[in-house]
Amino acid sequence: MNVIVIGAQWGDEGKGKVVDIFSAKAEYIVRYQGGNNAGHTLVVNGKKTVLHLIPSGILHAGKICLIANGVVFDPNIFFEEVQSLAESGVFKQVLPYEMIRVSERAHVILPYHRTLDRLREEYAGNGKGKIGTTMRGIGPAYEDKVARRGIQVIDLLRPQLLKTKLQLALEEKNILFKHLFNTQEVEFNKLYEECLKLGEKLKPYVANVRVILSEAVRDNRPILFEGAQGTLLDVDHGTYPYVTSSNTVTGGVLTGSGLGLNLKAKVIGITKAYTTRVGTGPFPTEIEHTEKELANEIRKIGAEFGATTGRPRRIGWLDLIALKYAVEVNGLHGLALMKADVLQGFDHVKICTGYRYASSTFYDLPSSIEDLEKVEPSYEILSGWPRYEKNNMKSFSDLPQEMQTFVRTIEDYLGIPVVLLSIGPGREETLLLQDPFQS
Numbered sequence: 221m222n223v224i225v226i227g228a229q230w231g232d233e234g235k236g237k238v239v240d241i242f243s244a245k246a247e248y249i250v251r252y253q254g255g256n257n258a259g260h261t262l263v264v265n266g267k268k269t270v271l272h273l274i275p276s277g278i279l280h281a282g283k284i285c286l287i288a289n290g291v292v293f294d295p296n297i298f299f300e301e302v303q304s305l306a307e308s309g310v311f312k313q314v315l316p317y318e319m320i321r322v323s324e325r326a327h328v329i330l331p332y333h334r335t336l337d338r339l340r341e342e343y344a345g346n347g348k349g350k351i352g353t354t355m356r357g358i359g360p361a362y363e364d365k366v367a368r369r370g371i372q373v374i375d376l377l378r379p380q381l382l383k384t385k386l387q388l389a390l391e392e393k394n395i396l397f398k399h400l401f402n403t404q405e406v407e408f409n410k411l412y413e414e415c416l417k418l419g420e421k422l423k424p425y426v427a428n429v430r431v432i433l434s435e436a437v438r439d440n441r442p443i444l445f446e447g448a449q450g451t452l453l454d455v456d457h458g459t460y461p462y463v464t465s466s467n468t469v470t471g472g473v474l475t476g477s478g479l480g481l482n483l484k485a486k487v488i489g490i491t492k493a494y495t496t497r498v499g500t501g502p503f504p505t506e507i508e509h510t511e512k513e514l515a516n517e518i519r520k521i522g523a524e525f526g527a528t529t530g531r532p533r534r535i536g537w538l539d540l541i542a543l544k545y546a547v548e549v550n551g552l553h554g555l556a557l558m559k560a561d562v563l564q565g566f567d568h569v570k571i572c573t574g575y576r577y578a579s580s581t582f583y584d585l586p587s588s589i590e591d592l593e594k595v596e597p598s599y600e601i602l603s604g605w606p607r608y609e610k611n612n613m614k615s616f617s618d619l620p621q622e623m624q625t626f627v628r629t630i631e632d633y634l635g636i637p638v639v640l641l642s643i644g645p646g647r648e649e650t651l652l653l654q655d656p657f658q659s
């Protein structure tokens with residue numbers, strides 16, 4: 221069986237840990253959307269390595285890591301990560317390109333995309349137009365893709381085609397830089413030479429990833445699809461416009477990797493036992509203003525600061541309306557419930573089971589962010605669970621009764637099982653209740 225791992229909230233759910241555990245069971249690990257705006261901190265041979273682009277499955281020997289067509293690909297970041305992994309001794313037995321392949325069709329993030337990203341955010345100032353992007357050029361690269369002005373990886377290996385496409389792209393970008401943002405224009409020759417050099421260096425990694433995947437599916441090789449960001453950040457189904465620029469939901473797996481509906485896969489949604497959000501946008505169960513002390517405590521215990529930007533994350537209670545939405549738009553088969561340890565020792569925990577608005581209660585996410593901003597959460601209040609000795613928690617029945625009730629309440633509401641329960645950051649602090657690769 222293949223497995224798709226999807227963020228069921230606003231990202232940062234702890235996908236890195238789940239992907240690490242599931243990677244051991246897969247032969248191929250695939251990134252299919254987003255870019256280097258994901259962030260996993262991993263400790264390899266005692267050395268801290270942050271991977272934003274290369275699938276974290278790279279740390280497991282003998283796996284093939286694929287960056288598929290739906291990703292926007294920054295070659296400079298890619299080479300930085302390859303270098304850092306090499307320094308950690310990951311490629312001792314193999315050449316890096318034996319473990320990593322990059323799709324010919326992935327779109328390239330160029331320096332002007334990063335500049336544009338930064339200028340747009342600065343231009344918006346602190347006003348409503350600010351999205352809170354990671355400023356890595358992801359959004360502008362996706363814009364160019366859809367506007368049919370993008371440069372694909374394969375173009376870096378085709379000097380003539382690259383020249384034509386880059387000239388066309390710069391024509392328009394330079395008008396924006398000069399006349400809208402009053403900044404320096406991009407010099408064609410310098411960038412062109414740079415792109416050709418990157419292409420040369422990238423050559424051994426470039427492949428038709430769709431074909432590799434199609435053969436893997438045909439031969440029943442287990443594949444892990446590693447989603448980045450989260451469902452509520454999906455460009456179509458998230459809290460638009462405070463979203464990322466790609467399809468983070470299950471549908472993105474197919475378009476982002478070139479597979480069809482014959483792909484057999486279990487879709488696992490990752491959620492924390494509470495909710496966090498980075499950046500701007502509506503967040504119904506946020507407690508920053510109502511229970512500030514508690515928000516600070518959760519942030520501190522849960523280390524809720526962005527892996528990519530270091531920004532403090534906004535904190536809130538678990539939102540089952542938003543999770544039910546994630547179950548539906550992704551077709552989730554199961555949940556990985558993370559960071560349940562963070563809430564231990566609290567005398568109660570809340571879960572949102574309805575949205576109140578204009579004296580009615582709703583059980584679905586409103587389509588307009590204007591409405592989502594106004595809803596008041598209705599909470600079910602559950603007893604908290606006492607602190608526990610984590611070494612004694614070997615199976616579900618070892619958990620404090622109140623914690624079991626918390627898990628069962630979530631399962632009953634959503635109608636899907638919790639297949640993995642994470643009770644600490646370590647690999648061993650995990651209860652795998654069902655193995656999705658085996659079902």
Ligand code: GDP
Nearest residue numbers: 232233234235236237527558559642643644645
């Ligand atoms: P991702 O982008 O979805 O992987 O999420 P983050 O990187 O923001 O979150 C992962 C962080 O949470 C890492 O520092 C993990 O070590 C930590 N983490 C993952 N699962 C748990 C857990 O169950 N409990 C605690 N306390 N920390 C966890």
